[in-house]
Amino acid sequence: MDHFDYVDGAMQVEQVPMTTIADAVGTPVYIYSTATLMRHAQVFRDALSGLDDPLVSFAVKANPNGAVLATLGGMGLGADVVSGGELLRAIAAGIPADRIVFSGVGKTADEMRLALTHGIYQFNLESEPEAQMLSDVAVSMGKTAPVAYRINPDVDAGTHAKISTGKSENKFGIPYDRAIESYGAARDLPGLEVRGVAVHIGSQLTDLAPLEAAFVKVGTLIAALREAGHDIVRADLGGGLGVPYDPSQPLPPSPADYGAMVARVTQGWNVRLMFEPGRVIVGNAGVLLSRVVRVKQGAQAPFVIVDAAMNDLMRPSLYDAWHDIRAVAPTGERGSANVVGPVCETGDTFAMHRDMDVVADGDLVAFMTAGAYGATMAGTYNSRPLVPEVLVSGDKWAVVRERPPIEALIAADIIPDWIGG
Numbered sequence: 001m002d003h004f005d006y007v008d009g010a011m012q013v014e015q016v017p018m019t020t021i022a023d024a025v026g027t028p029v030y031i032y033s034t035a036t037l038m039r040h041a042q043v044f045r046d047a048l049s050g051l052d053d054p055l056v057s058f059a060v061k062a063n064p065n066g067a068v069l070a071t072l073g074g075m076g077l078g079a080d081v082v083s084g085g086e087l088l089r090a091i092a093a094g095i096p097a098d099r100i101v102f103s104g105v106g107k108t109a110d111e112m113r114l115a116l117t118h119g120i121y122q123f124n125l126e127s128e129p130e131a132q133m134l135s136d137v138a139v140s141m142g143k144t145a146p147v148a149y150r151i152n153p154d155v156d157a158g159t160h161a162k163i164s165t166g167k168s169e170n171k172f173g174i175p176y177d178r179a180i181e182s183y184g185a186a187r188d189l190p191g192l193e194v195r196g197v198a199v200h201i202g203s204q205l206t207d208l209a210p211l212e213a214a215f216v217k218v219g220t221l222i223a224a225l226r227e228a229g230h231d232i233v234r235a236d237l238g239g240g241l242g243v244p245y246d247p248s249q250p251l252p253p254s255p256a257d258y259g260a261m262v263a264r265v266t267q268g269w270n271v272r273l274m275f276e277p278g279r280v281i282v283g284n285a286g287v288l289l290s291r292v293v294r295v296k297q298g299a300q301a302p303f304v305i306v307d308a309a310m311n312d313l314m315r316p317s318l319y320d321a322w323h324d325i326r327a328v329a330p331t332g333e334r335g336s337a338n339v340v341g342p343v344c345e346t347g348d349t350f351a352m353h354r355d356m357d358v359v360a361d362g363d364l365v366a367f368m369t370a371g372a373y374g375a376t377m378a379g380t381y382n383s384r385p386l387v388p389e390v391l392v393s394g395d396k397w398a399v400v401r402e403r404p405p406i407e408a409l410i411a412a413d414i415i416p417d418w419i420g421g
């Protein structure tokens, strides 16, 4: 469910025609719908309404735009951050530190210091050496860090290998079988207060079974840890719920299905449950709007060359991801096309042999479901400035991140004076 609809034959976002934004801001441009964002956050929260005071911390990596974070923070969501930068962005957007969780395998001492200074809710530790480092940092500051260990349950999430995180060969978490020892060691470290268990097995999951298998293991571990004398009061169940990208595929489980499974599996745990959803909150709330530069005849199907490229939306080239591609003003005619960007790599391909609206030079096309892991993963390859972002709310819209001028990219390079010229 989203708020990108056709009205009188042309796509608009809420009450704003896509053409209005394209004309004013240019293309490519990311466009987000506030109504969709808020709806997804509310649906996710409603799905957990049977739980006692759950903490929903939005995974900032999915979309760190300050206006998006402020919208979600305003609804009471917290933030799951994986860097000092994300932490500062969440705080700048008004998300209180006591709703912030810090995940990630490579937290540095500086990042730990920053998070301790702000007094975040929890550090999700991913290794024993990391626990040692956090202990040292906390002691040096005279502080106590609330921690959970992220366990690696060795469960196959059944998603793309590059976004699967819960198998024993992945870099994430502490091995499940060593967890009791790791927790024992953490208890003996000064400056740490062991509070919970965390798990996150991957992203874009379209089946609840692997999540359930991982949560069952968390439940077993909580009981064992309590038996060993640990005061476990929180369980962080991560993110990972998939969203529909391809309308021809079966729908992924809904937040309500997920919430019901969580309620069933976690019954009697007697902890505060925490969640780190990213994609399911912002995925369908954003599109990448692009203009067709030209259509070029190909050997089999025409190449639709658009002004967005792999650097703007990396998901197709990185994960062979499927994004629906729709004409903003469809003629009703459909055909097969290859949709590509201008970057000089064959990997700069959004779709091959795609049955889609027939488009012509100058037409606008929308890459749907691009609100998660879209703008945030963009780069400047081929000296293409980062894509701007626009947020719509009803009939209002605002540029929430400007397109940097190419001069800024050039000015950032420093040419040492030993080079002549």
Ligand code: LLP
Pocket: 059, 061, 062, 080, 103, 104, 163, 200, 202, 203, 204, 238, 239, 240, 241, 276, 277, 278, 279, 280, 315, 319, 372, 373
């Ligand atoms: N928590 C942790 C510790 C994570 O690593 C992630 C995502 C999340 C929560 C949020 O997961 P979500 O609910 O969004 O599935 N760039 C990839 C996705 C990478 C996900 C990384 N971790 C993509 O475009 O598909």
